[in-house]
Amino acid sequence: MxxxxxxxxxxxxxxxxxxxxxxxxxxxxxxxxPGPGLFPLAVGALMLIAALxxxxxxxxxxxxxxxxxxRGSDALRVLAVLMASLGYVLxxxxxxxxxxxxxVTLAVLQVMQLRGWVVKLTLSLVIGLGSYYLFAVLLGxxxxxxxxxx
Amino acid sequence: xxxxxxxxxxxxxxxxxxxxxxxxxxALVGTLxxxxxxxxxxxxxxxxxxxxxxxxxxxxLIMLAAIYYGAYYxxxxxxxxxxxxxxxxxxxxxxxxYQMARKGRAGAALAVAAIGSFIAGTCGVxxxxxxxxxxxxxxLAFGPPEYFAVALVGLLxxxxxxxxxxxxxxxxxxxxxxLATVGMExxxxxxxxxxxxxxxxxxxxxxxxxxxxxxxxxxxxxxEKAGGLPQVNSVRLRELFPTLSEWGRAIPAILRGSAVGFxxxxxxxxxxxxxxxxxxxxERRISKExxxxxxxxxxxxxxxxxxxxxxxxxxxxxxxALGIPFTPAxxxxxxxxxxxxxxxxxxxxxxxxxxxxxxxASMYVGNAALLILNLPLIGMWVSxxxxxxxxxxxxxxxxxxxxxxxxxxxxxxxxxxxVMGAVGYWLRKLKFEVAPLILAVVLGPLMxxxxxxxxxxxxxxxxxxxxxxxxxxLLAVLVVxxxxxxxxxxxxxxxxxxxxxxxxx
Numbered sequence: 001m002x003x004x005x006x007x008x009x010x011x012x013x014x015x016x017x018x019x020x021x022x023x024x025x026x027x028x029x030x031x032x033x034p035g036p037g038l039f040p041l042a043v044g045a046l047m048l049i050a051a052l053x054x055x056x057x058x059x060x061x062x063x064x065x066x067x068x069x070x071r072g073s074d075a076l077r078v079l080a081v082l083m084a085s086l087g088y089v090l091x092x093x094x095x096x097x098x099x100x101x102x103x104v105t106l107a108v109l110q111v112m113q114l115r116g117w118v119v120k121l122t123l124s125l126v127i128g129l130g131s132y133y134l135f136a137v138l139l140g141x142x143x144x145x146x147x148x149x150x
Numbered sequence: 151x152x153x154x155x156x157x158x159x160x161x162x163x164x165x166x167x168x169x170x171x172x173x174x175x176x177a178l179v180g181t182l183x184x185x186x187x188x189x190x191x192x193x194x195x196x197x198x199x200x201x202x203x204x205x206x207x208x209x210x211l212i213m214l215a216a217i218y219y220g221a222y223y224x225x226x227x228x229x230x231x232x233x234x235x236x237x238x239x240x241x242x243x244x245x246x247x248y249q250m251a252r253k254g255r256a257g258a259a260l261a262v263a264a265i266g267s268f269i270a271g272t273c274g275v276x277x278x279x280x281x282x283x284x285x286x287x288x289x290l291a292f293g294p295p296e297y298f299a300v301a302l303v304g305l306l307x308x309x310x311x312x313x314x315x316x317x318x319x320x321x322x323x324x325x326x327x328x329l330a331t332v333g334m335e336x337x338x339x340x341x342x343x344x345x346x347x348x349x350x351x352x353x354x355x356x357x358x359x360x361x362x363x364x365x366x367x368x369x370x371x372x373x374e375k376a377g378g379l380p381q382v383n384s385v386r387l388r389e390l391f392p393t394l395s396e397w398g399r400a401i402p403a404i405l406r407g408s409a410v411g412f413x414x415x416x417x418x419x420x421x422x423x424x425x426x427x428x429x430x431x432x433e434r435r436i437s438k439e440x441x442x443x444x445x446x447x448x449x450x451x452x453x454x455x456x457x458x459x460x461x462x463x464x465x466x467x468x469x470x471a472l473g474i475p476f477t478p479a480x481x482x483x484x485x486x487x488x489x490x491x492x493x494x495x496x497x498x499x500x501x502x503x504x505x506x507x508x509x510x511a512s513m514y515v516g517n518a519a520l521l522i523l524n525l526p527l528i529g530m531w532v533s534x535x536x537x538x539x540x541x542x543x544x545x546x547x548x549x550x551x552x553x554x555x556x557x558x559x560x561x562x563x564x565x566x567x568x569v570m571g572a573v574g575y576w577l578r579k580l581k582f583e584v585a586p587l588i589l590a591v592v593l594g595p596l597m598x599x600x601x602x603x604x605x606x607x608x609x610x611x612x613x614x615x616x617x618x619x620x621x622x623x624l625l626a627v628l629v630v631x632x633x634x635x636x637x638x639x640x641x642x643x644x645x646x647x648x649x650x651x652x653x654x655x
Contacts, residue, residue, distance in 0.1 A: 031611075034605050131549065
């Protein structure tokens with residue numbers, strides 16, 4: 001856990017520096033007439049101090065619990081869920097929600113090891129099309145329909 | 151309008167067919183969110199938020215508030231039957247609730263949890279009804295320095311008491327404030343941190359951030375620990391009656407829990423969770439048989455369950471009276487009101503009485519509905535726990551993706567959801583508390599605006615925050631809260647050193 005926390009504090013430190021560098025570009029004004037750059041400077045400074053303190057805390061603490069880090073197939077499942085979500089982002093504008101929603105459901109059911117292709121396909125269609133019906137038809141949300149209805 | 155007139159008016163709003171239906175749907179969804187371990191009240195509200203956009207403001211808030219307090223009713227079910235808390239505030243209920251279930255008293259535990267939640271929820275609403283208008287009248291005199299002080303105190307107190315390292319909480323808080331600065335600046339419309347991406351000019355919406363940190367991160371955790379179905383104890387309707395002696399022990403605990411919950415609920419932080427732990431400790435401390443706690447003591451179920459429900463009512467007070475949320479779930483309720491064009495704050499009771507009193511009255515209706523739904527339908531809630539995990543996970547994920555997209559019809563929001571999901575997963579692995587991040591995203595713009603307005607008012611003199619009575623008092627309280635742990639440990643060390651010296655001499 002110590003190494004992960006230390007790495008996080010370094011990443012946060014870099015983020016704080018980048019955030020502060022961008023904040024310097026905005027007009028700061030004066031104390032009597034503060035500009036839009038003043039608050040981001042304060043936020044960046046807070047992030048910098050908190051990141052430094054977290055890093056120092058990580059270095060100085062003596063007892064650490066074991067980090068509950070996923071391994072093997074557990075880690076793959078987490079990654080697959082993330083990839084399926086990203087796949088939805090790529091597919092939604094092109095294929096529309098009914099298809100993208102069905103595919104992402106199928107991917108999750110497959111990753112989570114639900115058995116039987118007929119069950120998986122049926123459930124994917126029900127969830128993909130059902131969610132489209134709920135949001136687009138019943139609630140009137142304009143969802144992308146993709147290339148099918150152009 | 152006095153409290154009684156207001157309540158009567160509120161009932162005329164809350165008892166319309168649409169609003170009763172909204173309270174019922176909210177109560178059902180809330181119970182579902184509570185029963186299913188994982189998603190939690192903020193995730194549940196965020197998930198259902200897009201569905202409320204077409205509704206009237208009071209109907210939308212009635213439904214979302216019912217999800218909020220309904221989740222705490224449902225949370226006890228999984229704690230008692232499966233020994234897995236439905237949400238964080240039900241962790242304590244596992245201690246004695248599950249032990250009662252193992253001894254064949256699951257029905258009694260469930261009944262006491264539901265009835266305790268009902269009594270506490272009702273007491274909490276009475277407290278809210280009496281307290282919020284007074285707070286709103288007081289807040290009418292608030293200017294920018296007071297709003298800045300309330301927001302600052304809320305965020306820092308939350309960081310101090312939300313558990314874990316203070317510096318880690320501050321880091322998460324700073325990240326939230328940084329996200330809040332993305333987009334067009336409020337006073338000069340200067341685009342900040344947009345890097346030429348036009349969609350970012352609108353800023354980062356709260357819904358994808360909350361849904362990512364709470365919902366998506368939880369989906370990833372569930373995916374990681376994929377396993378078989380939990381062993382669920384079944385409960386028959388006739389088993390739902392506690393004995394007279396159980397009632398005798400539970401009722402005082404429920405009343406004490408209601409009071410503890412309401413007081414803790416007014417403080418910024420994860421009030422429902424803290425109040426349930428506080429109530430459990432109180433019950434154990436005043437019990438004549440403290441050894442029974444952890445072995446199936448009914449007071450250990452009644453008190454905490456009452457406390458977490460009462461805390462949810464109390465947490466509505468700062469939201470409705472000041473327009474400032476102190477918990478992630480109330481932050482989402484604020485977002486829902488803003489989408490509807492309603493600005494919560496001291497003028498809400500006066501300008502939009504149908505929203506304020508309608509929501510208050512609906513909480514009586516919702517609490518009664520929850521009691522009716524929870525006990526007779528316990529079999530249905532239990533069977534939900536037997537739905538295979540992959541199906542539940544796929545359903546939640548698709549709803550999250552489509553729900554996030556539908557808030558602003560923006561793909562950028564879906565990307566934010568996924569990124570925040572990954573960030574939330576990582577932070578949870580490292581035991582960071584994510585609540586300060588959500589509140590910072592909501593309170594950041596208010597803090598910045600009121601800070602700058604205060605400096606304009608005082609011609610750049612920072613003493614304005616100290617000189618004004620309300621902001622000065624709040625900042626003094628903040629100093630005490632921040633320094634108290636250090637001072638306390640110093641005093642304890644001195645005492646120990648003094649004791650050792652006395653022992654040696």
